[in-house]
Amino acid sequence: MDVMHVAKVGLRRWRSALFLLALALCCAACGSEKETDGAADEGSTEATTQTTEGPADGTAEPAGERGPDVYQVLAEEASRGLRDHLLRRARPDDVPTRIDQRLQEAVAVALERQKPRKRPPIDLFYDSTLQEFYRARGFEPMFVDGAGLRPEAARVYEALLDAGSHGLNPEDYWLKDLKPLVEVAESARHNLDDWTFPEVDQVALDALAERLRSIDFDLERGVEGALDVYLEGSLSPELKAAIDTLHRRTESLNKDSIELEVRLADALLRYARDLHDGNLNQASPLELAKYGEPPFHPKYQSEIVLARLSNELVAFSKLSGEEEVDAYLRSLWPQHEQYPKLREALVRYRNIVAAGGWPEVTEGSLKLGSQSKRVAALKLRLHAEGYYDGPVDNLFDQATFDAVSRYQETHQIAVTGESDKPFWRSLNLSAERRTEEIEVNLRRFHQGYFTPSKYFVYINIPDFHGELWRDGERVRRFKIVTGNATRQCDPETKTWFLPNATPIQHARMQFLVLNPYWNVPPRIEKEEYLPKILEDPQWLTKNGFEYYTDGPNTVLRQLPGENNALGKVKFIFPNIHSTFMHDTPKKTLFRYPIRAFSHGCMRVQDPLELAEEILGHEGKWTKDNQTKLDTGNNEQIGLDQPIDVFIEYYTVRVDEEGRVHFLADVYKYVKNEIRPPTAAEMRCKPEEKVVITRDQARAGKPAEPGTDPFDVGVDPSPDAPPHAFSGEGAVPADSGP
Numbered sequence: 001m002d003v004m005h006v007a008k009v010g011l012r013r014w015r016s017a018l019f020l021l022a023l024a025l026c027c028a029a030c031g032s033e034k035e036t037d038g039a040a041d042e043g044s045t046e047a048t049t050q051t052t053e054g055p056a057d058g059t060a061e062p063a064g065e066r067g068p069d070v071y072q073v074l075a076e077e078a079s080r081g082l083r084d085h086l087l088r089r090a091r092p093d094d095v096p097t098r099i100d101q102r103l104q105e106a107v108a109v110a111l112e113r114q115k116p117r118k119r120p121p122i123d124l125f126y127d128s129t130l131q132e133f134y135r136a137r138g139f140e141p142m143f144v145d146g147a148g149l150r151p152e153a154a155r156v157y158e159a160l161l162d163a164g165s166h167g168l169n170p171e172d173y174w175l176k177d178l179k180p181l182v183e184v185a186e187s188a189r190h191n192l193d194d195w196t197f198p199e200v201d202q203v204a205l206d207a208l209a210e211r212l213r214s215i216d217f218d219l220e221r222g223v224e225g226a227l228d229v230y231l232e233g234s235l236s237p238e239l240k241a242a243i244d245t246l247h248r249r250t251e252s253l254n255k256d257s258i259e260l261e262v263r264l265a266d267a268l269l270r271y272a273r274d275l276h277d278g279n280l281n282q283a284s285p286l287e288l289a290k291y292g293e294p295p296f297h298p299k300y301q302s303e304i305v306l307a308r309l310s311n312e313l314v315a316f317s318k319l320s321g322e323e324e325v326d327a328y329l330r331s332l333w334p335q336h337e338q339y340p341k342l343r344e345a346l347v348r349y350r351n352i353v354a355a356g357g358w359p360e361v362t363e364g365s366l367k368l369g370s371q372s373k374r375v376a377a378l379k380l381r382l383h384a385e386g387y388y389d390g391p392v393d394n395l396f397d398q399a400t401f402d403a404v405s406r407y408q409e410t411h412q413i414a415v416t417g418e419s420d421k422p423f424w425r426s427l428n429l430s431a432e433r434r435t436e437e438i439e440v441n442l443r444r445f446h447q448g449y450f451t452p453s454k455y456f457v458y459i460n461i462p463d464f465h466g467e468l469w470r471d472g473e474r475v476r477r478f479k480i481v482t483g484n485a486t487r488q489c490d491p492e493t494k495t496w497f498l499p500n501a502t503p504i505q506h507a508r509m510q511f512l513v514l515n516p517y518w519n520v521p522p523r524i525e526k527e528e529y530l531p532k533i534l535e536d537p538q539w540l541t542k543n544g545f546e547y548y549t550d551g552p553n554t555v556l557r558q559l560p561g562e563n564n565a566l567g568k569v570k571f572i573f574p575n576i577h578s579t580f581m582h583d584t585p586k587k588t589l590f591r592y593p594i595r596a597f598s599h600g601c602m603r604v605q606d607p608l609e610l611a612e613e614i615l616g617h618e619g620k621w622t623k624d625n626q627t628k629l630d631t632g633n634n635e636q637i638g639l640d641q642p643i644d645v646f647i648e649y650y651t652v653r654v655d656e657e658g659r660v661h662f663l664a665d666v667y668k669y670v671k672n673e674i675r676p677p678t679a680a681e682m683r684c685k686p687e688e689k690v691v692i693t694r695d696q697a698r699a700g701k702p703a704e705p706g707t708d709p710f711d712v713g714v715d716p717s718p719d720a721p722p723h724a725f726s727g728e729g730a731v732p733a734d735s736g737p
Helices: 009-040 045-053 070-080 082-089 095-113 127-136 151-161 175-193 202-214 219-232 237-277 285-291 298-317 322-331 338-354 373-384 398-409 421-427 431-445 522-535 587-591 607-617 623-631 669-674 694-699 722-726
Strands: 455-460 465-470 473-483 505-514 545-550 553-558 569-572 596-598 602-604 635-648 652-654 660-662 689-691 704-706
Touching: 070 082, 070 202, 070 219, 082 219, 095 127, 095 237, 127 237, 127 298, 151 175, 151 237, 151 322, 175 237, 202 219, 237 298, 285 298, 298 322, 338 431, 338 652, 338 660, 373 398, 398 421, 431 652, 431 660, 431 669, 465 607, 473 587, 473 596, 473 607, 505 607, 505 623, 522 694, 569 607, 607 623, 607 635
Parallel strands: 455 635
Antiparallel strands: 455 465, 465 473, 473 602, 505 569, 505 635, 545 553, 652 660, 689 704
16 A cells, blocks of 8 residues: 555645644744843843844854754654554545446446346446435545444444334345445454554654755645655654554455445435335425325336435435434434334334244133133233233133233224133234234335324224324324225226225315215215115105206215214315215214224214314304204315324334234235235136116116126125124124215
């Protein structure tokens, strides 16, 4: 390695300025001392003569004795900075060139992978993005320096090692390649910290000062320049040996530092993408202005993600210190209050798995007072998750009854305190499976719609509850009914789908409607109501329906009233799915723990209380509202402050007491992520059904057989319907919205 490397101009001038300032202060102090001495002898001609003309003996005063020797001071200052100077020079001077070359190689591999022939393995995930970023900074490194991995970069590496706590696979972030590179960097850093060299003795200092004087050294070059002069001269054998040791210790670091720099940058981008930037269900104000509301058109999706990742690199390059890096990394996490709680739950259940999990318990009827070995096994099983903490014996006592009740409460099973089929089915899922559920839910948060908001409604479909939040406080939690899980066969794709599943989305509540009409969706009209209209021409009048024409459109709608499927009020947040929240006349459905009964909209328990809370916050809930409700008049009331509505799907939640709730996977979204269904499992055969048109139904004409585009096929799935999880028996099918 070339030890004659010239330090950066900025650093050299800075050190020179400090040196010259110190030198000026030293000279000023010396001059002040002379003036004081002169003042003491003022009035003495002899003293004045001696001061101005030299010593009394008439000999000339050497120049060096008139003040401090600039070159001697400079030599001493250089000796004190020699170690740091050599460490800086240990970094190769072609690092930017080598980073440029490495990224060119990665881009070439990416281009090769686009060819139809056998493709090489992926080199970097974001080669072009990295190349553009590093080119803008002159290919200067951001993660490594001459002494190895920078402290800020070490925090990034630690975050990658901990990626599993977010439900991610740490090996997705080049850890197999990064680990040996980081080990080399850490070893090199320790070696450099321990590196010592012999002190520069007085003889060497005097020699350097003399050399500086002899070449009329330019003081503007400062300490760094003096060090250059020193290293150009003859060095002691001891110092030469120390420099050789330094070169050997940094050789491996310099060889691998480029790969460490580039691969760590690429890993950070993928980590940011998986946690945050790959979420296309959220958009910044600039993205909304440029691309519109999500979902984004497929042709823009890659462009959006890559732009976000480029911004991440720029943001990281401006960070200083480990605290700023930690705050930046936390900003990538989903910001919902459940997310950190789920991470803690994951640690807990992984520890349970590591300890051996829990055994399966043989099913059987158990109740208060039962005695059997099965009870002891049940107590051990409940203890594993913290539901039971008493003696392990064969008696089903009150403590066991309470533990079973707590388990049922946190697993959406009817709370009876006794064992039944839903209880055993849930209890005997393995600890590994529960851990997988938590991991999947964490990953679902990475693609969630939720963003921090001062005022919002949050609905988690499997929780069958909604929550109203305002200024960081939960104002209200209320039961809801969501879309059912009935499968239908798509006649075009011949695959199963869930037509009534409540859509996951983000919208904004803009108004409420008192005594609403219900405009029946065409699919529901065709599947459920046209056969009834055909059978009974008076069905519309008897059930409070009418055909209503508005311009070119005619819809089937239900009039306001006691039997209206939407009840007394509906909460409108315009969206592409045409779903909303509303009241319902079918109040009994709220007694079930699992409430997936609707065609997609969300029915609200105690909706008038929610309406009063929302309208009252804006001063719009008055006695007139109650009068209008009583008279049945239809009225729309707008909101001055639209309310964010986030509808999500998570099957695990942690309550205020820290209890982990495992919820019904009614749409099998989580199950399908753990084990994706095969193509054969998704295939179906549409049934030929009788087609009934609106005109035929209204005219009372018989229908003709044929294949209806809204045809539903038979669902032969052996999976239990949602109500089976409650242990309360079958629930009648619901024909409401």
